[in-house]
Amino acid sequence: MNDQAHPNHNPLERVERDSESDYTEYGNYVGPDPGIAAERTDLAWSRSGVSLVACGIIVFRGMPTITGNASEPIAGSILLTIGIGTWLLGRWSAHRRRGHQTRQRPVATWSDLSPAAYGTVAVGVAGLAVIFLGSR
Amino acid sequence: MVMEPTDDAPVVDKSVVNGDDSTTEHEMVDVRFSYANERTFLAWNRTSLALVTAGLAITQLLPPFSVPGGRRMIGVPLIVLGIVIALSSLWQWRRNEEAMEERRNLPKSPLPFFVAIVIGITAIVALGLVLFAGNTT
Numbered sequence: 001m002n003d004q005a006h007p008n009h010n011p012l013e014r015v016e017r018d019s020e021s022d023y024t025e026y027g028n029y030v031g032p033d034p035g036i037a038a039e040r041t042d043l044a045w046s047r048s049g050v051s052l053v054a055c056g057i058i059v060f061r062g063m064p065t066i067t068g069n070a071s072e073p074i075a076g077s078i079l080l081t082i083g084i085g086t087w088l089l090g091r092w093s094a095h096r097r098r099g100h101q102t103r104q105r106p107v108a109t110w111s112d113l114s115p116a117a118y119g120t121v122a123v124g125v126a127g128l129a130v131i132f133l134g135s136r
Numbered sequence: 137m138v139m140e141p142t143d144d145a146p147v148v149d150k151s152v153v154n155g156d157d158s159t160t161e162h163e164m165v166d167v168r169f170s171y172a173n174e175r176t177f178l179a180w181n182r183t184s185l186a187l188v189t190a191g192l193a194i195t196q197l198l199p200p201f202s203v204p205g206g207r208r209m210i211g212v213p214l215i216v217l218g219i220v221i222a223l224s225s226l227w228q229w230r231r232n233e234e235a236m237e238e239r240r241n242l243p244k245s246p247l248p249f250f251v252a253i254v255i256g257i258t259a260i261v262a263l264g265l266v267l268f269a270g271n272t273t
Contacts, residue, residue: 037171044178051185058192107170113177113226120181120222124188127215131195131208
């Protein structure tokens, strides 16, 4: 291994690498463990999706108290669809970035993350609507 | 563009090319740090969703207290806090990203302190309601 190896490299790494080759010309790390951070990020998106859907189901259950009709799940269904769509969009975006290590800066942008935040805000506002407009 | 690794560099590329091929004074951040920043944002987002879910469960599933609006006194602050966190975490993510690009220290996040204060006050209110307001069932 090169004496000037990057300090973050594991000195016990079995595969010898030239430190200069661990980065693309755009500065993206493609050396040892190039995908673990990206994989953790993918998993974080999965957990966020599950949380969003679980919260959506709670709101879904509360929506009939607004409409007064227990068999009227349209509003809840729309919210759930938005939640699931937001999650799929974010996860697809994360997966796409993960698969293109050689592109310029394959990291999240504002447009990648903002739908998740806005989706969460929408669920929260819907929750407040259930509380203040609902019959319970 | 050839890179020159240094001993102290999470930031690895000394001159950055933007999407439009223009060079800026900003430097490229190691993608792993950006991923970590993204995961932090997602963790805050899940915290936000948990608060919203907890607030809804309290107001919809708990039996009412003898104090009018008792359940809302607990649940609504949690939901509002969840909404604030969802927006603030996005803002915090961008601040961190910009700081890393400009090789500044990461800005201190006010979110943990804010969350602790709101949840602490809500917990005290909940304790008071449980001890002194009971419930109607």
